[in-house]
Amino acid sequence: MRTYRGAWSTAGLVAGFAGLATSYFVAMAMTIRDSPVVAVAEQTIRLTPGPVAEKAISVLGHHDKTVLVAVILVLVGLLFAWAGQLAARAWWAPLFVFVPLAVLGGAAASAQRGASGLDVLPVAVGFVTWLICLSLLTEPLRRAALADPVAASPDPVDPVGRRPTVAVRSRRSFLLRGAAIAAAAAALGAAGRVVGRGRRHVEETRRLLRLPGVNSPVVPTRARVGLDGISPWMTPADEFYKIDTTIVAPAIEPVDWQLRIHGMVDRELVVSYQDLLDRRLTEGWVTLNCVSNPVGGPLIGNAWWSGVRLADLLREAGVHPDADALKQTSDDGWTCGTPLSALTDNQHAMLALAMNGEPLPIDHGFPVRTIVPGLYGYVSACKWVVDIEVTQFSQFSAYWTERGWGERGPVKLSSRIDVPASGGELSAGTARIGGVAWAQHVGIEAVEVALDGGDWQPAEISHPPTDDTWVQWAASVDVAPGDHVVRVRATDKHGLVQTGVEREVLPDGATGWHTVDFSASAS
Numbered sequence: 043m044r045t046y047r048g049a050w051s052t053a054g055l056v057a058g059f060a061g062l063a064t065s066y067f068v069a070m071a072m073t074i075r076d077s078p079v080v081a082v083a084e085q086t087i088r089l090t091p092g093p094v095a096e097k098a099i100s101v102l103g104h105h106d107k108t109v110l111v112a113v114i115l116v117l118v119g120l121l122f123a124w125a126g127q128l129a130a131r132a133w134w135a136p137l138f139v140f141v142p143l144a145v146l147g148g149a150a151a152s153a154q155r156g157a158s159g160l161d162v163l164p165v166a167v168g169f170v171t172w173l174i175c176l177s178l179l180t181e182p183l184r185r186a187a188l189a190d191p192v193a194a195s196p197d198p199v200d201p202v203g204r205r206p207t208v209a210v211r212s213r214r215s216f217l218l219r220g221a222a223i224a225a226a227a228a229a230l231g232a233a234g235r236v237v238g239r240g241r242r243h244v245e246e247t248r249r250l251l252r253l254p255g256v257n258s259p260v261v262p263t264r265a266r267v268g269l270d271g272i273s274p275w276m277t278p279a280d281e282f283y284k285i286d287t288t289i290v291a292p293a294i295e296p297v298d299w300q301l302r303i304h305g306m307v308d309r310e311l312v313v314s315y316q317d318l319l320d321r322r323l324t325e326g327w328v329t330l331n332c333v334s335n336p337v338g339g340p341l342i343g344n345a346w347w348s349g350v351r352l353a354d355l356l357r358e359a360g361v362h363p364d365a366d367a368l369k370q371t372s373d374d375g376w377t378c379g380t381p382l383s384a385l386t387d388n389q390h391a392m393l394a395l396a397m398n399g400e401p402l403p404i405d406h407g408f409p410v411r412t413i414v415p416g417l418y419g420y421v422s423a424c425k426w427v428v429d430i431e432v433t434q435f436s437q438f439s440a441y442w443t444e445r446g447w448g449e450r451g452p453v454k455l456s457s458r459i460d461v462p463a464s465g466g467e468l469s470a471g472t473a474r475i476g477g478v479a480w481a482q483h484v485g486i487e488a489v490e491v492a493l494d495g496g497d498w499q500p501a502e503i504s505h506p507p508t509d510d511t512w513v514q515w516a517a518s519v520d521v522a523p524g525d526h527v528v529r530v531r532a533t534d535k536h537g538l539v540q541t542g543v544e545r546e547v548l549p550d551g552a553t554g555w556h557t558v559d560f561s562a563s564a565s
């Protein structure tokens with residue numbers, strides 16, 4: 043085939059730009075960050091010596107960044123075409139192009155301000171896309187070359203019969219795959235643009251929002267035991283665990299947000315963001331748990347939430363006496379079923395607008411989510427909530443209950459050891475150990491620890507002002523040099539002692555005692 047050289051270069055180019063498209067899309071969807079290409083452009087600007095940069099700006103004006111991105115795209119385009127040529131020699135040869143490019147993109151993305159490990163994910167996705175697309179595209183070329191070593195033949199049709207030759211069929215499949223990949227990449231690029239623009243805009247709105255009536259959190263002194271290394275009593279929003287089923291978190295402008303409360307009520311309510319702000323806000327500390335948290339696991343956090351009490355809204359709507367559930371629906375279609383009883387008798391069950399004194403982060407439900415103390419998130423803490431139907435459990439099923447999880451989801455009494463960490467080291471002698479314990483809505487009465495299978499001994503606990511949060515605990519234990527094991531258990535204010543029976547998270551939350559192995563070194 044005469045067009046062979048061209049075909050291999052085209053394969054490299056199409057695969058290359060497909061990788062840029064997927065990485066761009068992931069970057070837009072995942073964060074408000076720039077794509078890896080723009081990150082490279084920014085680092086280039088940052089590393090350019092001042093005088094050179096000034097010269098560039100004076101020549102190019104304010105288009106300097108656009109021009110730079112265009113230049114980078116042309117350069118990587120040439121490299122992609124070259125990678126296609128290399129693929130003709132050996133399947134692994136294009137790695138000489140792709141690996142350095144990925145390293146460059148990853149380095150630029152990680153060098154951005156406030157970057158985390160997650161920022162290299164778009165680059166990784168792009169890299170995998172390169173490999174997959176290039177092998178999809180070069181496979182027909184390779185097939186043709188093998189079947190027909192004289193494939194350079196200018197006449198692709200078998201001169202004897204009129205049957206298409208292997209070369210013709212391979213070329214057809216090459217063209218089809220190339221077109222499909224190019225079209226998918228273009229579509230993904232366009233989608234990334236829409237997603238990125240929407241999210242950026244909402245992020246900006248959120249940043250400029252001032253919420254009257256929202257107070258900054260002040261951690262109550264008695265809420266802490268003052269032991270280094272245990273989880274901070276208030277979990278900062280950016281360290282708060284994040285669980286949801288979305289690929290792209292909904293980006294909702296507060297002015298576009300509306301919540302409809304309907305179903306078994308006397309009066310249907312439709313409330314806007316401003317309506318909520320115009321009400322008296324309730325505020326409180328509430329610890330949120332995920333039902334998927336294994337014993338001792340990290341899927342729990344404690345925050346200061348500000349919002350509108352659900353009980354008030356429900357009273358206004360006039361709930362029928364035979365209703366027992368709320369079916370909550372998120373903007374992304376996720377649903378959960380919440381027992382009504384948990385909402386009407388708790389002043390901190392709310393439609394939350396703020397977390398730790400700031401408007402909710404987008405990933406935690408901006409502009410409005412539900413918070414209900416004492417229930418696992420999957421039955422209550424609907425993020426991006428837009429619809430609440432007052433109903434009966436017998437009338438519906440929700441996202442997770444359809445998948446085998448329990449219907450009601452009360453949080454189970456539990457406790458966790460933070461210090462020492464599993465496999466950690468302490469110095470021998472009298473050691474301070476500690477962690478957290480929770481029995482939301484009921485409260486923690488006591489925490490005990492047992493060293494090396496010995497007797498339970500009491501720990502001190504902190505005394506937060508509410509029973510809706512975790513407490514911190516600390517204890518002093520005498521440890522000889524060597525290996526040890528420590529367990530913890532809590533007792534709630536109803537006298538219930540945390541069970542040692544080990545259960546899996548499915549269907550309604552794990553049980554058992556958190557147990558940590560550590561070693562003590564002679565000091």
Ligand SMILES: Nc1nc2c(c(=O)[nH]1)N[C@H]1C(S)=C(S)[C@@H](COP(=O)(O)O)O[C@H]1N2
Nearest residue numbers: 283284285286287332372376419420423425
């Ligand atoms: N819209 C929506 N809301 C949701 C979920 C979800 O998948 N979609 N997951 C729930 C689950 S399982 C938990 S544990 C909490 C987690 O809230 P966070 O991500 O703010 O920590 O959100 C709940 N709200």
Ligand SMILES: [Mo]
Nearest residue numbers: 332333419420
């Ligand atoms: Mo969860």
